[in-house]
Amino acid sequence: MAQAFALTESDDEFLASASNRYVHVLDIPAPPSEVWAALVADDALVSWSGLVTGMRWTTPRPFGVGSGRIVTLGRIAALTERFYRWDDQRRMTFTVDFASIPGLRRFAEDIELTSTATGTRLTWTFAVEGKPALQLLLRSTSAVTERITGSIAKGIVGRVAATAPTAGE
Secondary structure, three states, rough: OOOOOOOOOHHHHHHHHEEEEEEEEEEEEEHHHHHHHHHOOOOOOOOOOEEEEEEOOOOOOOOOOEEEEEEEEEEEEEEEEEEEEEEOOOEEEEEEEEOOOHHHOEEEEEEEEEEEEEEEEEEEEEEEEOOOHHHHHHHHHHHHHHHHHHHHHHHHHHHHHHHHHOOOO
């Protein structure tokens, strides 16, 4: 990341109360283990979202609390993420520590997997807060951000289907 702007650390309170909060709930016809495998893969995000052009884990496996990665969104931004919750095959939550663009105050995501009778319910929450100069823009583009974050979350459905074992394997 050429230039890094520090963000304020996010927490669960921020995830629950952010004014720019987007929650996407998806039912995926695969067990949590397969969904989790896609989330922690070396090509996570990049393999299912055209908006994400790069993702690199910055810590070795096995991943857990304190693990990090850098996610690149087109030629627009790179985000340095640090996981503060990691419950294998159930939940991961991160705060963004640095962004390559100015104006962000806090950014976090929470991904929770719940086993269902037909597979997995994925609940993906995005929360973002801008500094004063960016707050109006974030509010006025909320519908667009809802679609963008939704497309990232929904993309995993196809990724899981494409990598699922076939009958007899």
